Amino acid sequence: MKFVTLTIFPELLQSFWDNGIMRRATAEGIIAPQAINIRDFAAGRHRTTDDRPYGGGCGMVMKPEPLAAAIREAQKAAPNAPTILLSPQGRRFDQQMAKTLSRYTGLILVCGRYEGIDERIGERFVDFEISVGDFVLTGGELPAMVLMDAVTRLLPGALGNEDSAGQDSFEDRRLDYGHYTRPPEFEGRKVPDVLLTGHHEDIAKWRRADALMRTLARRPDLLRQTPLDEEDTALLEEWRREIEKLIRSQGGGGPGPSPGGG
Ligand code: 4HQ
Numbered sequence: 001m002k003f004v005t006l007t008i009f010p011e012l013l014q015s016f017w018d019n020g021i022m023r024r025a026t027a028e029g030i031i032a033p034q035a036i037n038i039r040d041f042a043a044g045r046h047r048t049t050d051d052r053p054y055g056g057g058c059g060m061v062m063k064p065e066p067l068a069a070a071i072r073e074a075q076k077a078a079p080n081a082p083t084i085l086l087s088p089q090g091r092r093f094d095q096q097m098a099k100t101l102s103r104y105t106g107l108i109l110v111c112g113r114y115e116g117i118d119e120r121i122g123e124r125f126v127d128f129e130i131s132v133g134d135f136v137l138t139g140g141e142l143p144a145m146v147l148m149d150a151v152t153r154l155l156p157g158a159l160g161n162e163d164s165a166g167q168d169s170f171e172d173r174r175l176d177y178g179h180y181t182r183p184p185e186f187e188g189r190k191v192p193d194v195l196l197t198g199h200h201e202d203i204a205k206w207r208r209a210d211a212l213m214r215t216l217a218r219r220p221d222l223l224r225q226t227p228l229d230e231e232d233t234a235l236l237e238e239w240r241r242e243i244e245k246l247i248r249s250q251g252g253g254g255p256g257p258s259p260g261g262g
Helices: 010-017 020-027 064-077 095-101 119-125 141-152 200-218 220-225 230-249
Strands: 002-007 032-037 083-092 106-111 128-131
Touching: 002 010, 002 064, 002 141, 010 020, 010 032, 010 141, 020 032, 020 141, 032 064, 064 083, 064 106, 064 119, 083 119, 083 141, 095 141, 106 141, 128 141, 200 220, 200 230
Parallel strands: 002 032, 002 106, 083 106, 083 128
Antiparallel strands: none
16 A cells, blocks of 8 residues: 655654554555655745635635645556545545545545645545544644554554454444453452453453443444344343343332422
């Protein structure tokens, strides 16, 4: 996977590529990251990449000519790669999108600064506009790193352990289960007993239930996106019986006015 990143701050990306999984994936030829400095394509003694907005208002806009030249250079370096603009106006990035993007042989990532880039660049050069979330950053570099990170770990061989990406949170629209390591007791808090038994089937069951419980409590929207399978439905029904029992034992939940209500 070739990553060509267009930015006026190439050093921001370098430390990201020089460490951890990104570094190893580069060494193993799984990814080939490259930064193109948009300023190298800017004209004049000052190599200006921004200008004042037509129509007035505050902030600056990235000039189209240097961006167009930089994108054309990127297209030479990664011939079949789609050009992606990182912007809050884009489609929200998620695991499914990371998976889709991981099937390309290259990606061209355009990182804007200031108020954004001249609209005509989007119209002529951009295939996808992607946002990493509903908040405003000072530039597209962090979003580009988020995207590259999520895509890289999906590429075969990138995590070492071939299976680890398949077991991820979100793979089946669930949050991850709780993780524990030694010691078995930390500041009075114990690791769930089942995890110490070595009984793989029970452990798998516990993890599945823990993932479902955490998703239900923290992100019920994820559960509504996909139909529940038989196992999850059975677990939820079991919990419902438990919850109803608990409510009844407290003398609540039945018809009639609730105690102390009003
Ligand atoms: N940006 N997701 C670039 C973002 C952003 C986001 C702010 C990108 C400013 C110029 N990008 N511009 N959120 O906040 O992708």
